[in-house]
């Protein structure tokens with residue numbers, strides 16, 4: 001399998017002098033194409049920072065980053081990477097459809113690639129067809145997050161970075177969206193890197209869970225999840241999942 | 256704000272939306288009735304005091320005297336309102352358009368901002384009334400100094416608010432635009448523009464009343480027509496009822512401008528500016 005994301009010895013330091021903070025320290029991580037990897041770790045350990053390095057929002061202070069075999073900036077310019085935040089970050093002045101279409105209307109002309117999805121298809125993928133003309137304020141939190149996922153999918157990215165995307169939602173909505181994101185992952189064959197505070201969610205979704213240690217943090221351990229590929233929501237209550245969660249908690253407590 | 260939003264979308268407005276709207280409507284009516292009642296009480300007391308103590312009309316006219324003056328001088332008032340409205344409206348347009356262009360240049364270029372924002376603040380601290388004679392000397396007795404004074408008064412609130420508004424963008428939305436490789440202009444047209452609108456309208460509501468003031472001050476310095484001119488004339492001849500009538504016309508202009516801007520705002524800003532998803 002080709003490599004989607006290759007981080008070697010990546011460090012990020014914010015600020016300079018004695019007020020500088022080393023957010024992440026010599027992180028090495030490889031994600032294969034088509035993989036679903038979750039990142040967990042204590043608050044402030046640098047999970048968001050790591051995603052932002054991959055998305056080319058901030059440059060690494062030291063170390064080497066490759067995304068789909070090229071520099072992060074090139075991957076970004078090729079529209080290969082999409083990002084979903086904890087907040088849906090929708091534009092309240094635009095309709096759902098206009099919000100989802102926006103990625104196709106900005107950026108250099110090359111991005112209007114023929115393989116982009118139609119915004120309607122993207123909305124269908126998150127089961128929001130029929131809401132094209134609604135405004136974000138008329139949607140529930142879960143629906144808004146679906147819109148932001150549709151907006152991320154519309155460019156047909158090869159890598160989807162999700163930073164606690166369901167962290168602000170209640171458990172029932174979270175369960176539904178967990179199942180949905182797995183379905184979308186299988187349908188699209190994307191690589192997904194998923195940050196969460198919920199160990200259960202991390203295990204349920206991922207093939208691999210990377211645990212980050214406290215600051216200055218590195219990847220403490222990576223754990224493979226050997227649950228059946230076809231995961232129903234009932235898997236969340238299974239003892240197999242529980243055992244994985246316990247293992248993760250043990251690793252977290254060490255760090 | 257939120258209930259007007261929910262009624263806009265057909266799918267979201269049910270019976271509850273309708274009832275909410277009716278309640279808001281009734282609340283609005285009640286507010287109007289109470290305000291009118293309060294005004295009526297003040298006017299009645301005023302009338303009673305003036306009549307009871309036989310206050311001479313050139314000192315304080317009774318509300319009925321002012322009403323009579325409003326009716327008798329209606330042609331004169333209208334004739335003098337036209338130039339003032341023209342000056343105020345031109346000043347409003349000029350001052351605000353210029354302010355928004357300057358704000359855009361500030362947002363695009365930090366160096367321009369660092370150079371000229373302090374200059375703008377410095378000019379702002381000079382009282383407009385003190386600048387008016389200078390403008391009269393430079394521009395003469397025509398419409399130009401009045402328009403310019405009105406424009407100057409409008410300029411600063413809009414500049415400050417627009418600069419603030421263009422920056423009042425959810426930082427994650429900026430990050431998102433960056434991930435999408437959006438250009439500066441695209442970020443401006445798709446995001447900053449809309450983020451600034453609520454700020455801009457707040458400033459426009461202030462400046463629409465201020466531009467009337469600016470035009471009147473301009474007329475005081477030198478004019479032979481306009482509301483400001485009429486105020487001075489009425490003062491010189493001790494025609495106090497007409498003076499009051501003129502003041503009412505000036506205030507009606509400001510109210511009409513405010514209502515117009517508020518109406519445009521309600522058409523343009525159809526989302527809740529407070530919400531941040």
Ligand SMILES: Nc1ncnc2c1ncn2[C@@H]1O[C@H](COP(=O)(O)OP(=O)(O)OP(=O)(O)O)[C@@H](O)[C@H]1O
Nearest residue numbers: 014015021023041042043044045046047048049050
């Ligand atoms: N722009 C910045 N400037 C300075 N320090 C920053 C900046 N961004 C993050 N940090 C610091 O870097 C560290 C890691 O932050 P980051 O947001 O990556 O953590 P996180 O793991 O995502 O936390 P959480 O789970 O709470 O979201 C924190 O100590 C934070 O204060």
Ligand SMILES: [Mg+2]
Nearest residue numbers: 047048049163
């Ligand atoms: Mg974070």
